[in-house]
Amino acid sequence: MTADSTTLALPAAxxxxxxxxxxxxxxxxxxxxxxxxxxxxxLWVVRMAFNRFIGGGGIEMTVSxxxxxxxxxxxxxxxxxxxxxxxxxxxxxxxxVVAYPLAxxxxxxxxxxxxxxxxxxxxxxxVSSVARTYGWMVVLGNQGxxxxxxxxxxxxxxxxxxxxxxxxVVIALVQIxxxxxxxxxxxGFGRLDADLELAAASLGAGxxxxxxxxxxxxxxPGVLTATLLxxxxxxxxxxxxxxxxxxxxxxxxxEIYDQATNQLNWPLAAALSVVLIVIFGTAISLYQVxxxxxxxxxxGL
Amino acid sequence: MAxxxxxxxxxxxxxxxxxxxxxxxxIDLGVGEGELLALLGPSGCGKTTTLRMIxxxxxxxxxxxxxxxxxxxxxxxxxxxMGMVFQSFALFPHLDVSANVAFGLEMRGVKAAERRARITxxxxxxxxxxxxxxxxxxxxxxxxQRVALARALVVDPTLLLLDEPxxxxxxxxxxxxxxxxxxIQQASGTTSVFVTHDQDEALSMADRVAxxxxxxxxxxxxxxxxxxxxxxxxxxxxxxRANLFEAxxxxxxxxxxxxxxxLAVAGSAASGGAVTAMIRxxxxxxxxVDDVEADAPSTPTRPVFEGVVRSTSYTGDQxxxxxxxxxxxxxxxxxxxxxxxxxxxxxxxxxxxxxxxxLLGE
Numbered sequence: 001m002t003a004d005s006t007t008l009a010l011p012a013a014x015x016x017x018x019x020x021x022x023x024x025x026x027x028x029x030x031x032x033x034x035x036x037x038x039x040x041x042x043l044w045v046v047r048m049a050f051n052r053f054i055g056g057g058g059i060e061m062t063v064s065x066x067x068x069x070x071x072x073x074x075x076x077x078x079x080x081x082x083x084x085x086x087x088x089x090x091x092x093x094x095x096x097v098v099a100y101p102l103a104x105x106x107x108x109x110x111x112x113x114x115x116x117x118x119x120x121x122x123x124x125x126x127v128s129s130v131a132r133t134y135g136w137m138v139v140l141g142n143q144g145x146x147x148x149x150x151x152x153x154x155x156x157x158x159x160x161x162x163x164x165x166x167x168x169v170v171i172a173l174v175q176i177x178x179x180x181x182x183x184x185x186x187x188g189f190g191r192l193d194a195d196l197e198l199a200a201a202s203l204g205a206g207x208x209x210x211x212x213x214x215x216x217x218x219x220x221p222g223v224l225t226a227t228l229l230x231x232x233x234x235x236x237x238x239x240x241x242x243x244x245x246x247x248x249x250x251x252x253x254x255e256i257y258d259q260a261t262n263q264l265n266w267p268l269a270a271a272l273s274v275v276l277i278v279i280f281g282t283a284i285s286l287y288q289v290x291x292x293x294x295x296x297x298x299x300g301l
Numbered sequence: 302m303a304x305x306x307x308x309x310x311x312x313x314x315x316x317x318x319x320x321x322x323x324x325x326x327x328i329d330l331g332v333g334e335g336e337l338l339a340l341l342g343p344s345g346c347g348k349t350t351t352l353r354m355i356x357x358x359x360x361x362x363x364x365x366x367x368x369x370x371x372x373x374x375x376x377x378x379x380x381x382x383m384g385m386v387f388q389s390f391a392l393f394p395h396l397d398v399s400a401n402v403a404f405g406l407e408m409r410g411v412k413a414a415e416r417r418a419r420i421t422x423x424x425x426x427x428x429x430x431x432x433x434x435x436x437x438x439x440x441x442x443x444x445x446q447r448v449a450l451a452r453a454l455v456v457d458p459t460l461l462l463l464d465e466p467x468x469x470x471x472x473x474x475x476x477x478x479x480x481x482x483x484x485i486q487q488a489s490g491t492t493s494v495f496v497t498h499d500q501d502e503a504l505s506m507a508d509r510v511a512x513x514x515x516x517x518x519x520x521x522x523x524x525x526x527x528x529x530x531x532x533x534x535x536x537x538x539x540x541x542r543a544n545l546f547e548a549x550x551x552x553x554x555x556x557x558x559x560x561x562x563x564l565a566v567a568g569s570a571a572s573g574g575a576v577t578a579m580i581r582x583x584x585x586x587x588x589x590v591d592d593v594e595a596d597a598p599s600t601p602t603r604p605v606f607e608g609v610v611r612s613t614s615y616t617g618d619q620x621x622x623x624x625x626x627x628x629x630x631x632x633x634x635x636x637x638x639x640x641x642x643x644x645x646x647x648x649x650x651x652x653x654x655x656x657x658x659x660l661l662g663e
Contacts, residue, residue, distance in 0.1 A: 198358050199391035201378045203456065204408030213404075217395050297395045 048270035057264035067271035077255070081275060084235050084252045087166070088283075091173045092231040096223055098174060099181035103226075104219065106182070107189035118186070122179040129176050133240045136172040137163060140244070164246030172244045177233055181226040188222025220294050228287040232280060252276045306331035307492045308355070308460060313364035315350050324350045326516040327364065332509075337486055337493040339507035341500060343539065347516040348496045349464055355494060356462050357381045368459050379408075384453030384491075388465040390445045392437040398448050399424070399433040405456040423455040426485060443474045450482065454489060461486065461493040467502060475499075479506055500540045504528065512536050529581075530568070533662045537579045544585070544631050546578040548660075556660070560627035565601045565655035577661045582634040584657035587622060589641075590648045597652070605652040610643050626651055 049067055052060040071077040106118055124132065139145045140162040147159040162168050192215065200210045238253040245251075252272055260269035310330040316323045325347040332338045340348040353359040355366055357378035365374045373381055384405075392401050399420050406416045424430045427447040437445060446466060453461060466482065467475045483506045486493050497503050503510045504524040511521045512535075520532045531537035534545065548556035548564075556566050556578055566578055590607070599605040608626035620642060622633045631651060643649060 193389060193391065195387045195389050195391035196393060198378075199385065199387060199452075200393070200404065202356055202358070202381075202383060202385040202462075203405035203452070204379050204382070205404070206379050209408070214393060 045270045045273050048266055049274050051267040051270075053265045053267045059266055067267045068274075070268060071271055071275060077272070080250045080252055080255050081279075083166070083250055084276075085279065087169060087173070087237075087241070087249075087251060088231045088235040088279075090170050091177065091234040092227045094170065095174045095177050095181045095230045096185075096227050099178050099185060099226065100219075100223065102178075103182045103185035103189060103222070104215070107186045107192060108194065121182050124175070125179045130239050130243075132176050133172055133243045136168070136175070136240075136244060140168050140171065163244055164248050166245075166249055168244045169241050169249050172240050173234055173237060176240060177230045180233065181230050184226040184229050185219070185222040188225055189219055192218050217297070221291060224287060224291050224294060228283060231283055235276065235279060252279075305333065307334040307336075307369055308332040308494070309365075309367040310351075310355065311365045311367070313351065313354060313366065314362045315347070315354060315359065316362045323362070323516050325354070325361075328513075328516075328518050330511060330518065330521070332492055332494060334492055335487075335490045336508045337483070337495060337506060339495045339497055339503035339510045340513055341497055341503040341510050341540075342513035342519075344498055346513040348498075348513045351513070352462055352464055352494060352496045355460070356383055356385050382456070382458060383460040383462055384456060384458030385462045386446075386449045386453050386464065386466045388468055390449040390469070392445055392448055392452070394437060396437070397433070398429065398435050398437060398440070401437060401448055402452045402455050405452060409456060419455055423451045426454075426488070427451045427481075442470050443478060446470060446478060447481075450485065454485070454491065458491060461489075461491040463493065463495045465496055465498070468497070468499070475502070482506065504540070512539060514539070530659060531579065531661065534577050534579075537661055542582050542632055542634075543579045544582065545661075546580075546629070548576050548578045549574075550576060560629055561604075561606065564604060564658060566658045566660050567656050568660040578658055579661050580653055580658045582621070582632040584653050585631060585633045586652050587624065587633050587635055587643070588650050588652075589643060590650055592650075599652075602655045603652055604655070605650050608649055608651055610645055610647045610649055612645055613643060615642060624649060624651055 048059075050063050050065065052062050052064045052066050054060050071081075102121060106114065106121060109117065111117065137144070141147070142159040142161075142163070144163070146162060147156070150156045150160065162171070196214055196218070197210050200214045205213060235251070236253050237251070238257060241249050241251045242254050245254075252275065256269045256272045256276070259265045259272065308331065310328065312327045312329060313325055314323055314327050315325040328347075328351065330338070330351075340351060342348045350359060354361045357373070357376065361374065365372055367373065368381075368383075393404065396404070402420045402423060403416055406419060411419070420433070421430065424433055427450055429444060429447055429451065432440065432444065437448065440448065446469075449466070463482075467478055470478065479502060495503075495507060504527070507524060509521060509523055510527050512519045512527060514535050520527060520536045522530075527536065528540055531540065531543075537543040537545070546556075546558045546561070548558045548566075551557040551563055554565055554567075555563055556576060557563050558578065564578070597603070597605065606626045608624045608631070611623040611625050611630060614621045615637065618637055620635050620637050622635070622643065624631045624633055633651065
């Protein structure tokens with residue numbers, strides 16, 4: 001009996017070990033690439049944030065919190081961080097609100113053109129966001145499409161300010177990130193069984209009640225994922241706030257670029273990066289707490 | 302369809318755009334109060350479409366649906382007050398068992414105290430009282446099925462509609478739930494329509510069965526009527542097994558079958574061309590030729606033929622034989638307790654009562 005169980009147990013354990021080491025071999029290439037291209041630069045950035053800038057591009061290798069205290073005491077940097085956060089919130093909420101009906105339609109439709117419709121929805125991703133930003137400048141500018149039409153029709157006396165300000169950046173970013181939000185949501189809407197809404201209807205729930213009590217709760221995980229994705233993309237956006245903002249909308253990503261390449265103040269650029277990373281981290285942690293709670297409810301377990 | 306019927310479906314029709322044949326073609330159905338009607342048919346026969354039109358989930362192309370004397374054809378689904386059990390059960394995964402059951406009561410504005418009492422009562426009735434706080438994902442298939450039933454019944458629906466409620470479950474569970482659903486339906490006295498493709502389910506549970514094929518009702522009747530007096534070849538072969546004979550009418554109550562000669566039949570023969578006669582495998586009596594009783598003479602009401610056993614299949618309580626008789630092969634079923642088991646090549650005599658040989662329509 002004892003002999004039997006050992007002879008049986010050994011190969012199983014060996015098999016498990018071999019499988020484990022096999023898995024490690026498979027993720028090794030990815031780990032190596034990450035180590036060189038991500039972990040190392042990240043450590044370097046964090047280290048750089050604690051160096052001291054001595055003007056004219058000079059950097060003193062030391063351990064100081066000068067750059068951080070500059071960020072947290074100078075109202076300018078606080079305003080930049082505030083603008084970035086506000087932009088992230090506005091764009092992510094508006095994008096999700098616009099994308100939700102589209103994603104719901106794509107998830108529900110039984111049309112034979114479903115594939116084609118999905119492709120149309122995500123087609124804008126095929127065009128670079130730089131090109132789309134220039135497109136929006138043409139549309140939103142003071143001599144742009146919208147203002148020319150409004151002025152030509154005599155509806156407005158002076159051009160409506162749609163570019164070189166916060167509003168313009170929000171409009172452009174919502175459109176640019178819309179496909180991402182649609183993709184993130186419709187992939188999560190798969191669990192929405194059409195029979196559930198029919199069951200709710202047969203139990204006496206009208207259209208609005210069905211949406212609020214059944215559809216919305218069951219699509220919430222997808223909504224959360226899309227919100228996080230767009231938020232993260234927005235607060236790290238550089239090109240669109242730069243071009244549409246016209247030098248009037250200051251965000252962290254643009255400020256980091258400016259400090260690093262124009263002022264050559266690498267410690268401050270690094271410290272701003274750390275602040276941005278902390279915002280990312282907070283957003284992702286918040287998302288995971290919410291997602292776990294929602295998932296637990298949705299799974300029915 | 303009687304005037305007293307609680308549910309009356311008149312010339313109900315559904316055409317889907319882009320298809321030539323109607324999914325449901327002008328059917329008439331009546332269900333008496335407290336009765337359980339099974340809609341039975343192969344997949345694609347229109348039975349689920351019919352049920353969904355009654356529920357209000359699909360808008361009919363034409364025709365009317367009346368419940369308790371009131372025309373509900375244009376009433377939206379959420380105002381029909383019917384209870385529906387779906388094939389997938391369609392339980393709300395984000396709610397626990399009692400919240401699932403509570404849903405319909407909340408929609409009707411039932412007060413919290415009464416709601417609790419009714420939920421407790423209905424969960425007791427489906428024997429799930431101890432699982433009220435469970436999430437639906439933690440339940441077995443059979444338990445989910447009973448939650449779905451409780452959720453539909455708790456609102457005292459005018460009609461209980463069941464769409465293949467047992468087909469997602471395994472065979473053993475189906476058997477016990479059949480009995481349970483039938484008992485609960487009878488205890489509540491709820492008029493019910495039940496869709497199934499399983500003839501055993503339909504025959505064992507329903508007061509009456511409507512056999513559907515290609516969007517029309519082929520026959521409506523009690524389970525025994527449907528089984529013993531099928532009106533058509535389709536019904537005869539869809540419900541149970543049947544021996545079919547191509548025959549020619551040869552006078553009143555007599556047909557001529559190639560190889561078997563003139564046979565007395567039940568049911569009236571359509572005059573003229575070829576007809577089909579049917580006998581169930583269980584109605585045929587099989588005796589070995591050396592059996593004393595097999596010596597009975599052949600009479601018009603009890604014809605006897607000699608044959609040879611071609612194959613035997615033993616399934617415990619039943620034995621299914623295939624017997625070669627005068628150039629045709631007959632399916633014969635006997636209960637295993639009667640006499641010895643015959644083997645391939647055994648010479649036998651087969652006989653039947655002329656009452657069991659029936660003429661069929663189309």
